[in-house]
Amino acid sequence: MSTDEPPLPDPQTLFECAPCGLVVTKEDGTILRANQTFCHWIGFDSQALVGRRFQDLLTMGGRIFHQTHWAPLMQMQGSVAEVKLDLVHHDKHTVTMLLNGVRREHANGAFNELALFGTIDRDKYERELLNARKLAEGLLSEKMAADAALLDAQTQLNRAYEKAKRRASFAEQMVAIVSHDLKNPLTAIKMASEILAQGERTARETKLLGHISQSAERAQRMIADLLDFALARVGRGIGVSPTSQDLHTLVRQSVDELRMAFPEATLLHQSIGTGNANLDADRVQQIIGNLVANSVAYGDLAQPITITSRLEENQAVVSVQNHGPVIPASLIAILFEPMTRGTDTDSDVRSVGLGLFIVREIAMAHGGDVSVSSTPEDGTVFSVYFPSGAVAP
Amino acid sequence: MDLQHRNNARVMGDGPATLVFSHGFGCDQAMWRYLVDHFTGRCKVVLYDLVGAGQSDLGAYDKEKYNSLAGYAEDLGDLIDEFATGPVILVGHSVSAMIGALVDRQRPGTIAAHVMIGPSPCYIDVDDYVGGFKLEDIHSLLDTLDSNYLGWSSTMAPVIMGVPGQPALGEELTNSFCRTEPEIAKQFARVTFMSDNRKDVAGLTTPTLILQSSDDIIAPVAVGEYLHGVLPNSTLCLVANVGHCPHMSAPCACSEAMDSFLSPWIDPHVD
Numbered sequence: 001m002s003t004d005e006p007p008l009p010d011p012q013t014l015f016e017c018a019p020c021g022l023v024v025t026k027e028d029g030t031i032l033r034a035n036q037t038f039c040h041w042i043g044f045d046s047q048a049l050v051g052r053r054f055q056d057l058l059t060m061g062g063r064i065f066h067q068t069h070w071a072p073l074m075q076m077q078g079s080v081a082e083v084k085l086d087l088v089h090h091d092k093h094t095v096t097m098l099l100n101g102v103r104r105e106h107a108n109g110a111f112n113e114l115a116l117f118g119t120i121d122r123d124k125y126e127r128e129l130l131n132a133r134k135l136a137e138g139l140l141s142e143k144m145a146a147d148a149a150l151l152d153a154q155t156q157l158n159r160a161y162e163k164a165k166r167r168a169s170f171a172e173q174m175v176a177i178v179s180h181d182l183k184n185p186l187t188a189i190k191m192a193s194e195i196l197a198q199g200e201r202t203a204r205e206t207k208l209l210g211h212i213s214q215s216a217e218r219a220q221r222m223i224a225d226l227l228d229f230a231l232a233r234v235g236r237g238i239g240v241s242p243t244s245q246d247l248h249t250l251v252r253q254s255v256d257e258l259r260m261a262f263p264e265a266t267l268l269h270q271s272i273g274t275g276n277a278n279l280d281a282d283r284v285q286q287i288i289g290n291l292v293a294n295s296v297a298y299g300d301l302a303q304p305i306t307i308t309s310r311l312e313e314n315q316a317v318v319s320v321q322n323h324g325p326v327i328p329a330s331l332i333a334i335l336f337e338p339m340t341r342g343t344d345t346d347s348d349v350r351s352v353g354l355g356l357f358i359v360r361e362i363a364m365a366h367g368g369d370v371s372v373s374s375t376p377e378d379g380t381v382f383s384v385y386f387p388s389g390a391v392a393p
Numbered sequence: 394m395d396l397q398h399r400n401n402a403r404v405m406g407d408g409p410a411t412l413v414f415s416h417g418f419g420c421d422q423a424m425w426r427y428l429v430d431h432f433t434g435r436c437k438v439v440l441y442d443l444v445g446a447g448q449s450d451l452g453a454y455d456k457e458k459y460n461s462l463a464g465y466a467e468d469l470g471d472l473i474d475e476f477a478t479g480p481v482i483l484v485g486h487s488v489s490a491m492i493g494a495l496v497d498r499q500r501p502g503t504i505a506a507h508v509m510i511g512p513s514p515c516y517i518d519v520d521d522y523v524g525g526f527k528l529e530d531i532h533s534l535l536d537t538l539d540s541n542y543l544g545w546s547s548t549m550a551p552v553i554m555g556v557p558g559q560p561a562l563g564e565e566l567t568n569s570f571c572r573t574e575p576e577i578a579k580q581f582a583r584v585t586f587m588s589d590n591r592k593d594v595a596g597l598t599t600p601t602l603i604l605q606s607s608d609d610i611i612a613p614v615a616v617g618e619y620l621h622g623v624l625p626n627s628t629l630c631l632v633a634n635v636g637h638c639p640h641m642s643a644p645c646a647c648s649e650a651m652d653s654f655l656s657p658w659i660d661p662h663v664d
Contacts, residue, residue, distance in 0.1 A: 027642065028608075028635035053635075055610075060526070061533030064586075067611050067637040068419030068487075075641045076423055086537065130539055 021097065021116035029053040029071075032111070041097070041118060043090030054114065059086040059094060070101070074112060078103045084119070096123040175230035179223040186223075190216045225354040229338060232361040240280040240365040247277045247316055251309040254288040262296050266304040273311030277386060283362045288318060290355040291382050295322035299380070315368075319383035327374040335372060336360045359384065396475050400441040400468060401448040404476050406433030410505070410658040411477035413439045415469060417487030417511070417637075418585045419573070421447025424486070427644035436659045439476045443489070444468060445577035454577055462488070462588055466495035473503055480505035480658050484651075486640065487511050487611065491590040498593050505658060507601040508651055511612040511637050512620060515589040522591070525613045531586045538579055594623055601627040602654040604647055606634040628654060 008014070015022060021038030025031050034049045042049075042057065049057075055066045062085050070080045079102045086094040097116040104113055193212040201209065232238050248271040255269045288307060295305045299322030310317040327335070338357040360370045363384045374380040396402055403422070412432055414425045422440040432438055442449040443465055458464035469492055473481055483493040483504050490512035497504045516524045517531065573581075601624050605617030614631070621629040630650040634643040652661040 059533050059537070060530035061535070061537035063610055064526075064530070064534045065419075065537045067609075068417070071636055072420050072424055072638050072641055075638070076426070084537075 021114075021118075023054060023114040023116065025054050025112045025114065027103070027110050027112060029055045029112070038116060041089075041095060041116075042087055054112075057087045059088060062086050070099075074101060074103050084123070085116075096120060172230055172236075175227055179227045182223050183220065186216050186220050225358055228358045228361065229354045232358070233338070238283075238358070238361045238365050240283050240362065242278045242280050242366065244276045245279045245281050245284075247271075247275075247279070247309045247311060247318075250279070250281055250284060251288065251307060251318060254285045255292075255307050257285075258289065258292050262292065265292075265296050265301050267292065268304045268306045270306055270308045271310070272308065275311045277311065277316035279316070279366065279386060280362075283365075284318065287359050287362055287384055288320065290359050291320035291384075294355060294382070295320055295324075295380075298322070299324035303379075314388040316386045317383055318386075319381055321379055321381045323379035326376055327372070327380055332372060332374065336370060356382075394471070396471055399444060399450045399453045400472060401450075402439060402441040402472060402476060405429070405438045405440070406436060408436030408479075408659065410480045410482060410655075411437040411439060411473075412482050412484055412659075413441075413469070413473060413477060415441070415483065415485045415489035415492060416443065416446070417485075417489050418581055419578075423447070424638065424641055425484075428484075428640050428648060431644075431648045432659070437476075437478060439472065441472055443581075445581060446573055451574055451577070454574075456580065459577075459580065459584065461584060462492050462495055462590070465489075465492045466499060469493065470496050470500055470503065482506045482508060482655060482658060484508040485510065485512070487513070487637065488585045488588070491588065491593070494590060494593050494597060497597060497599055504599055506655070507599055508604065508654070509601060509620070510604045510640055510647070511606060511609055512603060513612040513616045514591045514594050514620060516586045516611070517589075519589070522619070523613075523615050525610065525616065526586070531583075534586065535579060535582060538575070538582055591623070594620060597624055598626050600654075602650065603627055603629045604639055604650060605629060605631050606636060606639045606643075607631055608635045609637050611637040630654075 009017075016036045018035060018037055021041055022035040023031060023038055024033045031049050031052050031054055034046055036046070039046050039049060055063050055071075058066060065085075070083050073080050079100070081100050083099045083101075084096065085099055086096050089095050096119055098119045099114055099116050101112055101114045103110055190213060193209045193216070197206065197209045197213075228238055251271070252269055255267050259267050292305060292307065299305060303323040306321045308317070308319045308321070310319070336356045336359070338354055356370075359382075363370050363386070366386050368384065368386040370385070371383050372381065401422070414422065414429065416422055416424050421442045425440060429438055429440065444459065445451065445454045455464070458467075469483075473496070481504050483496070483506075485491075485493040485507065487510070490507065490509035491514060493504060493507055493509070494514075497507070513524060515522060516526045517528060518524050518526065603617050603620055603624075605612070605614060607614065617629055617631075621627050632639045632643050632646045632650070634646070636642055640647045652659075655661070
């Protein structure tokens with residue numbers, strides 16, 4: 001070693017002014033010596049620290065941690081490294097430090113020798129990390145809870161959907177089976193009464209056979225209505241297969257047939273405009289049949305029932321007009337709902353109150369709509385509109 | 394269920410009675426090293442790690458089961474069934490003393506005697522009872538645990554340097570003590586320090602030795618005296634010691650008191 005180099009500071013100065021806190025304690029933690037650096041960091045002077053226990057300088061959490069973790073480890077493995085501790089400054093604020101400690105045996109007993117490093121910025125950073133982790137954990141658990149709730153709702157929805165589907169198909173099947181089973185005996189009744197009518201009958205017998213035949217026809221219509229109702233309400237909806245039709249011819253044929261069915265009424269047909277319309281012919285006949293039957297049931301038969309087929313630029317319209325009592329506004333509002341009837345007294349003249357509901361369902365299946373007006377001057381007019389898409393060019 | 398694996402159980406020695414040592418919060422069975430040799434010549438000794446601590450099977454840790462001390466008591470009961478022969482004396486440190494009391498309550502007769510080291514039936518002050526802590530102290534501990542487990546180990550490694558009088562610190566010594574998985578440590582801390590077992594200990598008639606440190610912030614003398622008051626067959630032994638681990642820092646005083654208390658079951662004369 002060269003003699004002209006300056007001498008090192010004495011060990012006392014090196015200890016006191018070391019760039020870390022240095023503390024020597026007894027095994028029970030009683031402080032024997034603490035350097036100036038440590039005293040400065042913690043805000044106590046050296047004299048105030050000697051005789052106190054090191055652990056008493058810690059926060060309560062730190063003291064428990066000392067007792068349960070690092071004190072046993074000092075004993076067992078003789079040292080601990082990089083333990084983070086919060087110490088309470090003389091001013092009562094906390095000072096975070098990292099501790100390395102060694103238990104060293106000397107001739108006169110064992111001592112704990114501690115080195116402490118201030119770690120304010122690093123601690124701040126670590127706390128930020130910790131907060132970020134807590135936040136992330138919180139968000140994760142929120143997300144998981146939301147996912148679970150969503151899955152739960154989805155499952156319930158699926159279950160409800162399956163249930164509704166099963167119920168609908170059951171209802172549809174049931175109605176189909178029932179109406180099919182009812183049709184056969186009705187057909188047999190009609191055929192038998194027709195055969196009987198061919199022989200020689202008294203006037204009374206002919207009249208009775210007529211009743212049987214008409215009643216069977218009515219029952220058949222009611223069954224057809226029920227089937228349509230079931231399809232519209234719980235099943236797949238009323239199906240239509242539109243093709244290009246000459247509207248006026250179609251309506252005229254219907255009216256001719258209805259004249260036979262309702263000889264007591266006067267049916268007039270009026271056609272306006274020209275051209276074809278895209279319609280389901282059977283279903284349009286069903287509409288006219290239902291509306292005319294309604295007019296016969298509720299209208300004034302002393303005056304004619306007028307059926308109009310009209311081709312306009314954007315739509316085709318079929319309307320049925322009768323003269324009779326004005327329908328009250330309150331009834332107009334619910335007229336197209338199922339099970340609605342004009343009056344209770346005439347309940348034997350029509351079916352179960354599904355006719356207008358089915359008319360509207362058929363119109364809607366074509367993409368169209370229905371309307372009704374009822375005044376003392378113009379009587380009652382039901383109109384069915386088929387939109388431009390349904391009108392052939 | 395392989396209990397040996399689950400709880401890292403070790404069985405040593407032989408004799409007419411069995412001493413089961415159960416460690417407390419923050420450490421593992423290694424903490425018994427200063428006491429165990431004293432007994433292995435005269436009785437059977439069972440050491441184990443609580444699930445989640447030391448070298449227990451972390452895969453066996455079930456957050457639900459270990460959300461109260463009852464889960465640990467169930468395990469201790471299993472271990473006694475599996476390994477103990479003759480009368481069973483439970484040596485429980487800190488929270489394990491209460492785990493032992495729970496086993497005794499659930500299965501009377503299983504435990505012939507208790508040695509409770511630094512026990513506390515309730516750490517938090519409630520009404521007139523003085524446990525020594527307030528709720529915010531426990532939160533402060535959880536904070537300290539949090540900040541110590543971030544970034545570095547789940548153990549506190551020794552200083553890597555030569556220490557006179559200590560063996561060279563090889564790889565197997567580093568990180569070998571008191572390993573704890575951070576999340577488990579936090580839950581165990583909460584379960585331990587929030588527990589209130591005063592009802593379980595009150596009137597327990599099993600002979601009990603309370604080893605009470607003269608200066609212990611975790612289990613203050615007043616708590617030892619409280620337990621002595623509610624355990625009709627208890628002996629309170631005050632050990633001159635600073636800290637919560639008299640079996641480590643004052644092992645001779647502890648073994649002396651234990652020899653005299655255990656004389657009905659274990660020959661007090663060391664060969």
